Amino acid sequence: APNGSAAAAAGAWLRARLAPGEAMAAQGAALDREPQESSTTDEELSRAGSPGRGSSSSTTPDYGEQRLPQALIIGVKKGGTRALLEAIRAHPDVRAVGTEPHFFDRNYEKGLEWYRNVMPRTLEGQITMEKTPSYFVTNEAPRRIHSMAKDTKLIVVVRNPVTRAISDYTQTLSKKPEIPTFEVLAFKNRTLGLIDASWSAIRIGIYALHLENWLQYFPLSQILFVSGERLITDPAGEMAKVQDFLGLKRIVTEKHFYFNKTKGFPCLKKPEDSSAPRCLGKSKGRTHPKIDPDVIHRLRKFYKPFNVMFYQMTGQDFQWEQEESDK
Numbered sequence: 001a002p003n004g005s006a007a008a009a010a011g012a013w014l015r016a017r018l019a020p021g022e023a024m025a026a027q028g029a030a031l032d033r034e035p036q037e038s039s040t041t042d043e044e045l046s047r048a049g050s051p052g053r054g055s056s057s058s059t060t061p062d063y064g065e066q067r068l069p070q071a072l073i074i075g076v077k078k079g080g081t082r083a084l085l086e087a088i089r090a091h092p093d094v095r096a097v098g099t100e101p102h103f104f105d106r107n108y109e110k111g112l113e114w115y116r117n118v119m120p121r122t123l124e125g126q127i128t129m130e131k132t133p134s135y136f137v138t139n140e141a142p143r144r145i146h147s148m149a150k151d152t153k154l155i156v157v158v159r160n161p162v163t164r165a166i167s168d169y170t171q172t173l174s175k176k177p178e179i180p181t182f183e184v185l186a187f188k189n190r191t192l193g194l195i196d197a198s199w200s201a202i203r204i205g206i207y208a209l210h211l212e213n214w215l216q217y218f219p220l221s222q223i224l225f226v227s228g229e230r231l232i233t234d235p236a237g238e239m240a241k242v243q244d245f246l247g248l249k250r251i252v253t254e255k256h257f258y259f260n261k262t263k264g265f266p267c268l269k270k271p272e273d274s275s276a277p278r279c280l281g282k283s284k285g286r287t288h289p290k291i292d293p294d295v296i297h298r299l300r301k302f303y304k305p306f307n308v309m310f311y312q313m314t315g316q317d318f319q320w321e322q323e324e325s326d327k
Contacts, residue, residue, distance in 0.1 A: 064121035068112065069128045071153040071246055072145065075136025076204055078167040079157040080228035085131045086268055087239050090252050095120040096129040103130075104145055105138040112148065127246055133157075137203070137210050146217040153246060154218060158310075159228030160320040161205025161303045162296060166288050168201040174286060183295050195302045202299075208309035215313070225314050235266045 073081050089096050101107065103115045119128050135141040136156055145152050158164075169182045179185070186202060188194040197203055204210075214223065224245040231238045236254035243250050257266040260279055267279035304321060311317045 064123045064126075066116050066119045066121055067128045068116050068148060069119065069130050069152070070149070071127055071129045071155065072135065073129065073131030073133070073155045073157065074141070074145075075133045075156045075210075076158055076164065076207070077133040077137075078164050078171065079133065079159045080226070080231045081131050081133045081157050083231055083235075083265070084155070084157050084226060084238075084242065085129075087235060087252055087256070088129065088242060088246075090256055090268060091243065091248055092251065093125060093248055094127050094129055094246070095122045096131070100132040101130050102132050102134065104135050104141040105132065108140070108144060127248070136214075137200075139213060142214045142217040150217075151222070152218075154214070154223045155226060155242065155245070156207075156223060157226045157228050157231065158207055158318065160318075161202075161207070161307070162299045162320075163288075164205050164228075165201045165299065166291060167286075168204065170286050170288050172201075173289065182289065182291055186295060186299065193298050195298065197302075202302075205303060206306045208306045208313055211310065211313055220314065225316055225318075227318055229318075232265045 073085060075081070085096055085098075088094050097118055097120060101115065101118050103110070103118070107114065119130070122128050135145075145154075165186075166182065169185070173179060183190070185199050186196060188196045195202060197206065224242065226238050226242060235257045236252075239252045239256075240250055243252060256268055258269055259265075260267045300321075307318070307320055
């Protein structure tokens, strides 16, 4: 199919443009230039690992065992990972770390015992989870996770790469108001329309490229792709898939959510009581800066072959192109 060859050509083009060493250097430079989703300190992690901490409910007592996670939310940054984590933590059979351990990318040398000690205590039959969105784009993460447990279940929340890139930039801008404009960072050469694929805000959204790395270690059946868009429009529907994938009873349902018109996304409520619903913090749902429509058009064109390749690799059409044509 012409789409298939376009996708293959796109992959070859990107690999040729960014040879492995260069890609790593580019990624490293991009990461230095820009903070990741959150930098979790050792102190926060040890607090998260202490009994009774980092839990979504107070029903699990201080006994139980700290276990290595059986499921990980591995990406993507600004895709909706926090919303997914908060929703799945409402399930009584899930215990998760609230902070991001960054074990498989930044703290690996601390060893598995350190990692285990960060985890909440679980009872028999409960699942231990954590989320660190930068794992998805970390070259060593698939091999490291595979060597911990090759049957680990992986969840990736993906969203339209163009809006993801703008959201990523918006987050950085809120912390570093002095950075150049999105338009300046997005191009190697604006006149020629050459997109700078080494800038992490753009690079993260080339999902097919990163997925290739994971598929060398894990079968597709062990990876669930969650739509960041549907997590907003139909949170209960996406959560049903997540619970099925994790082998859990469908307990988190529509009665757990209500739509917050001010924020523009669903919030969690506790169905069993009338306590205040939990919405994501002020760092979520920020207003995006206005981006030149020509830049958005060029970015869509840039991502399209990679999106097509990603749809083919996963067997799922996320309809990001249709979404664009609706606007």
